[in-house]
Amino acid sequence: MSGSASSKKSCCSCSPLFSSSIGRKWIVALTGIVLVLFLIGHLLGNLSIFLGPDAMNAYAAFLKSTEELLWVVRIVLLTCVVLHIWFTITLWHENKRARPQKYAVKNELGTTVYARLMRISGLTVLAFVLYHLAQFTWQSFNPEYKTWVDAQGRHDVYRMVVTAFSCPFVSGFYLIAVGLLGMHLSHGIASLFQTLGLSNQKLRPVLERGGLILAWILFVGFASIPASVLLGLVKVTSGLPSCPVCH
């Protein structure tokens, strides 16, 4: 998001937010903030797995009971994902067109490894989210998950997650994906403040460090779930879970 980009007339000339390159940067930053807030909320909810099946299933049942609100959140998230990706690609094309090749190479060498990997880490996170939705939200790979209910008749989300993560391939994939998510956020969060004009020479190292710490907290938090299942620290209370991939 940092770096120069030329202003460009677009089909969305009705709004300066869409038609100016600074407006597009703001959209990328604001949608990024919404997505980070979702991640913080999602992580806090998922950590209920460490409190046991009752806590996690109660949390999932509570979310399902707020059906209308859940759909509003889903639509906001989807809109943010689409806008975030679309305007990132638009800005990238603008920057590429505006910069001579030699200058672009020189600048890339001056940036961190996280900054250079923004596009690839972002696309991998997108692919991960699609896989994740198919696995846990639509339950397309293991339709039997839909029938799993606990003693209170609630969807047994705890058993579904523990069963899925009992497979080292699934857990391994999650660990890699949340690692790339952490890398994406390490640069992305600090970059947000710069775009929104909240950063200056003095604040920059503080915000960069803050972004790095938040990205690490999210990484460690999300990674702790598959890692704990693999290590046998979180398990199902009755019966051994059968691995959905290698059984």
Ligand code: HEM
């Ligand atoms: C590694 C730890 C994670 C666990 C255990 C986990 C667990 C879950 C579960 C169980 C659901 C389905 C909820 C339900 O329908 O009952 C879900 C939905 C979802 N997860 Fe995750 N998740 C994890 C990481 C992530 C990450 C890193 C992201 C984003 C990068 C993410 C994004 C989503 C989204 C967008 C949904 C759909 C929300 C909805 O429409 O209801 N999750 N997750």
